[in-house]
Structures are given as structure tokens and as C-alpha cells.
Amino acid sequence: MSANYFDVVIVGAGFGGIGAAIQLHRLGYDNIVILEREDELGGTWHVNRYPGLTVDCPSTTYSYWFEPNPYWSRLYAPGPELKKYAEHVVDKYDVRRVIRFNSNVEGARWDDETQLWRVALSGGETLSAQFLIAATGFLSQPRRPDIPGIETFAGRVIHTAAWDDSYVLEGRAVGVIGTGSTGVQVIPELAKCVSELTVYQRTPIWVLPKIDFAFPSAVQRLFARMPFTQRLVRWFTDTTVDAVMVLAMWKYRHFKGLNIGASTLCAVHRFLSIRDKELRRKLTPDYDFGCKRPTMSNTYYRTFAKPHVRLVNCGIERIEPDGVVARDGSKRFIDTLVLATGFDVWDVNLPALEVIGRDGRDLGKWWRENRFQAYEGVSVPYFPNFLTLASPYAWVGLSWFNTVEYQMRHIARLLGEVQNRGARTFEVTEEANARFLDQMTELLDDSVFYLGNCVNSRSYWFNAAGEAPLFRPTSVSNAVKEQLRFPLSDYTLV
Incomplete structure (x- = not known):
């Protein structure tokens, strides 16, 4: 052969x-x-x-x-x-x-x-x-947005699916295109180190509060020595996640109230995280929960309250060598463009x-x-x-x-x-x-x-x-x- x-x-x-x-x-x-x-x-x-x-x-x-x-x-x-x-x-x-x-x-x-x-x-x-x-x-x-001028941008362009760990972001003026699940994760981290952060949002995303916690080493040892304990935890997470998805998304006709409950929880989370009424409006989806991939974060909404972070939701007209021009005519000067635009x-x-x-x-x-x-x-x-x-x-x-x-x-x-x-x-x-x-x-x-x-x-x-x-x-x-x-x-x- x-x-x-x-x-x-x-x-x-x-x-x-x-x-x-x-x-x-x-x-x-x-x-x-x-x-x-x-x-x-x-x-x-x-x-x-x-x-x-x-x-x-x-x-x-x-x-x-x-x-x-x-x-x-x-x-x-x-x-x-x-x-x-x-x-x-x-x-x-x-x-x-x-x-x-x-x-x-x-x-x-x-x-x-x-x-x-x-x-x-x-x-x-x-x-x-x-x-x-x-x-x-x-x-x-990876999907690159078809925006006039992006090929002639003089600064650095980084897609989240091709991240460059050697590139120093500290002190830079950064623009992020995309507020999907990837954007929700990367935006709060960028805000910690850059001097200016402008987020260009096409479509708001439903964001749930994230119930997250560490597994101490003692718990990890327990899981390793007594696997059935982790199986029990998995049974709970498997069952909960699957039930919510089936009822809120696939059985929407009969369980619309559960879908509404999920969007209400997102709204409460948004209200508690953002005091600015106009900013909350910009970050509020105008489609039903489940139509687009939702996500979870305890830091995403709060990031927009920081003085060096700006949200632009009117769309992008074009990209110039030194910045991004929005459809309302405003221009933000940036030196780094991060594409959180997902996949084709x-x-x-x-x-x-x-x-x-x-x-x-x-x-x-x-x-x-x-x-x-x-x-x-x-x-x-x-x-x-x-x-x-x-x-x-x-x-x-x-x-x-x-x-x-x-x-x-x-x-x-x-x-x-x-x-x-x-x-x-x-x-x-x-x-x-x-x-x-x-x-x-x-x-x-x-x-x-x-x-x-x-x-x-x-x-x-x-x-x-x-x-x-x-x-x-x-x-x-x-x-x-x-x-x-x-x-x-x-x-x-x-």
C-alpha cells in the first residue's frame, strides 16, 4: 500500500x-x-x-x-x-x-x-x-470587515483570532470593531492598559451576569480522587444549560416567558452596571434574547463608565490612515485597530x-x-x-x-x-x-x-x-x- x-x-x-x-x-x-x-x-x-x-x-x-x-x-x-x-x-x-x-x-x-x-x-x-x-x-x-480604507490604515491591525502577544498595547489609542462574545471578553481587558479605547458597535449584545468562582486546590483534589463528585457538578451544569437552551430558544412558542425572563435579567444587570441612561439605551438590544449568541460578563458594561472609554454606535463611514470616521462625521484618532469581528x-x-x-x-x-x-x-x-x-x-x-x-x-x-x-x-x-x-x-x-x-x-x-x-x-x-x-x-x- x-x-x-x-x-x-x-x-x-x-x-x-x-x-x-x-x-x-x-x-x-x-x-x-x-x-x-x-x-x-x-x-x-x-x-x-x-x-x-x-x-x-x-x-x-x-x-x-x-x-x-x-x-x-x-x-x-x-x-x-x-x-x-x-x-x-x-x-x-x-x-x-x-x-x-x-x-x-x-x-x-x-x-x-x-x-x-x-x-x-x-x-x-x-x-x-x-x-x-x-x-x-x-x-x-476569521472575518475581516469590508470597510473603506481599512487596507490603508497606517497603524497596527490585529484580529482577535491572530493575536500578537509581543505587541505592546500600554499607552496606545485603540479602536475595537465588534461587540459580540469575543468583544465582550477582550474590551474590559484592553481598557485596563490602553490610554484611549473607542468601541465601534454595530449590534448590541445580550449580556447576562456571570456567576463564576475559583475551584480551590482542595476541590480539585477532591474531584481527582472522587470523580463522582465532579460528575454530580457536571450533571447540574449540563442539565441547567441544556434546559435553559431548549426552553428559551427551541420551545419559544410554549415558554416565551422564560425567554422574557432572561432578557429581563440582562436589563437589570445593565441597569445596575450603568448609571448613564443614554449609554444604557445604546447598549440595549432591539431583538429578542436568543436571536444572537448571548454572553456573560460582570465587567463589560462597567468598562464603558471609565473616562477613557467611548462607545460609537452610529456605524463606521471609513477608515483613514490615522483614525476612524463614524457616520455622524466624528473622527477618533487611533494607532491600533482590533478586529473582534468573528468568523465567516x-x-x-x-x-x-x-x-x-x-x-x-x-x-x-x-x-x-x-x-x-x-x-x-x-x-x-x-x-x-x-x-x-x-x-x-x-x-x-x-x-x-x-x-x-x-x-x-x-x-x-x-x-x-x-x-x-x-x-x-x-x-x-x-x-x-x-x-x-x-x-x-x-x-x-x-x-x-x-x-x-x-x-x-x-x-x-x-x-x-x-x-x-x-x-x-x-x-x-x-x-x-x-x-x-x-x-x-x-x-x-x-
Whole structure:
């Protein structure tokens, strides 16, 4: 067999790719490779290193179920601890040996004649594989705003997904574009060291108070020695987070009061943090809670009360070499521009690489022309032996690990059946895919996305057609159970 042949090629060494590799090892697949474009593992937790980076759901929930981490320093752990956790998991489960770093995948094409995937790398090398798994994540391609003049700005431009730790911010006049979840985390940290901070807000965000606390070393030792104690904490955080999301977002039709309660809590938090009535008005969203990714912070609102911090919410007209001109004609002189503008989900990330399936079908083109869809959030008709982990209707719950875990179960059941039958290929049927799409869209009819006021949210959860196909609008437990009972006849095995 050629040295360029693998049983499985996985694209991406984030938590999705790591989880897939662990499951494949359990199934007996050893000739696998993970292709990672960065120089280290961890995905978003390697790329993102901006000040203030933390998880935005409890750390006890933000981890693999099969590998709890008793050593989180806080309920909401800082970013470096997630990177350390990824390294621990990779070393414990012997995944590092199959990772190839600095390997940028340009595209993949299904070869009907050989029944193999041909995976093209940017250096000209081509790999062959029986199975291809795309674990590129939803948030892998940073988005730069299309603002006139940004390319000619004479100062330093830093995207939060490409942070430069060597750049000294102390004493600088800084402008931040973006007030999403990343902006909420980075803005208070920047305000601690810069001389002037101007925040350019397009859309206000719902901000909840953050109930956070440290886990003392004694508690960490307890978790390590008596794992069931941490399991109890995790059961509480898992259940609470999932219940709130299901009721406030997916069952909005029947539990609108819970959604209103969440927005009221945000309003009280904003009122207690900001005394200036006009400033509170500028920071108040005019869309329903849940239309756009909410976040938590005890310092974000208070930051705007500092004398050297300014909020501009009228939009940006243009960027000049020495500053930013707002649409009201005012200009702020800045020397550093921080882009907290997130990621390009719909135009670039879905999919994050060119994938050509059976009969020359282009996955990205087909999704855009025929709606975004994927059976159980993992497979697509006309794409044999292909699984996509960051796909339409895949994201369940707030913790990305919930998605990874249910998809690992799907991989185990599907490939286990492939092995039992001695099959060479699998492909989901068009009928099964259409049935699943109908189920998901019907469930979304009860959601805040379609029944709430989301017009002004400008949320990346919606695509250009106004659809919201990122999420699987069910509970986490439902997603997990479905992997144990989906009809194996939904796949054609040859």
C-alpha cells in the first residue's frame, strides 16, 4: 500500500478531530492521519489567544464526557487551560503521533473508479483515503470587515483570532470593531492598559451576569480522587444549560416567558452596571434574547463608565490612515485597530474546504443552491465515505463537546456496521436526508429564530436566506439517543 494511502483522513486537530481519532482507534483503525494547517493542536483554543479569553459555558460541561478534567481553575476556565486540556487528551489517547501540522488542505475529490478520496495539500502532495472526515469547526476562517480604507490604515491591525502577544498595547489609542462574545471578553481587558479605547458597535449584545468562582486546590483534589463528585457538578451544569437552551430558544412558542425572563435579567444587570441612561439605551438590544449568541460578563458594561472609554454606535463611514470616521462625521484618532469581528461562517466555513463528491457534486455549491442540510448533522447524499462534523443541524447545546460526543457515537455505530458487513462504502440515502431535514425545520418552527423578533440581530446563526440551520433544535440527550436508534437502512452500504 502506498505511503500516501490512509484508511481515514481527518481535516482539523481541534476537539472535533481529536474526538473522531479517538473513536476510530477504538474501532481498530490505526492507519489514520489528522491534517492540521496550524503549527499546533487545539483548533480555536490554539488560534485564539486574545486577552480575556475564557469559555462561555461552565468548564465542567465544556469537556469530553469520557475524559473529565478535575483541574479546572474556575467554573469558567481561561483559554490557556483549554489548550492544555487538549494536549493532555491527545497525549493520553496517543493521538499526537497521527497529526501532521502545517498541512493545509486545498480540497478533496471522490474517485468513483478507485472508490477513494483524493485529498490535495497546498504543497502539491495528494493523499488517498477510504474515509474522509471534515472536522474544521464552524469558527475557523476569521472575518475581516469590508470597510473603506481599512487596507490603508497606517497603524497596527490585529484580529482577535491572530493575536500578537509581543505587541505592546500600554499607552496606545485603540479602536475595537465588534461587540459580540469575543468583544465582550477582550474590551474590559484592553481598557485596563490602553490610554484611549473607542468601541465601534454595530449590534448590541445580550449580556447576562456571570456567576463564576475559583475551584480551590482542595476541590480539585477532591474531584481527582472522587470523580463522582465532579460528575454530580457536571450533571447540574449540563442539565441547567441544556434546559435553559431548549426552553428559551427551541420551545419559544410554549415558554416565551422564560425567554422574557432572561432578557429581563440582562436589563437589570445593565441597569445596575450603568448609571448613564443614554449609554444604557445604546447598549440595549432591539431583538429578542436568543436571536444572537448571548454572553456573560460582570465587567463589560462597567468598562464603558471609565473616562477613557467611548462607545460609537452610529456605524463606521471609513477608515483613514490615522483614525476612524463614524457616520455622524466624528473622527477618533487611533494607532491600533482590533478586529473582534468573528468568523465567516456561511461564505467560507461551510464547508471550509472544497469537497467534490460522486458525479462531480460540489458540496458548497450544492448547499447554497439546495439549502444547507446534513443527515444527523454528519453525512450528505452523493458524498460516499464522508462525514462532516461542522455541518448544518449539527450544533447541539451550548458546549461544542456535546456535538463532538454525539457525533462520535454516530461514527461508532455507522463504521461498526460497515465493518460487520465487510462493506467498502457507505452513503446516506436521499430519502433519509430529506426526512431529517423536514424534522429539523419543523422543530425550528417553534423556536425564537422564527417566532421571535430577530430582524435586527445580524446574527451569524442566520444565513443569507434567513434560515438558521446551524443548530440541531433538540436537547443534548435526544441527540445522543438518536445515534443509538437511527435506522441503519438510512445508509446504503456496498
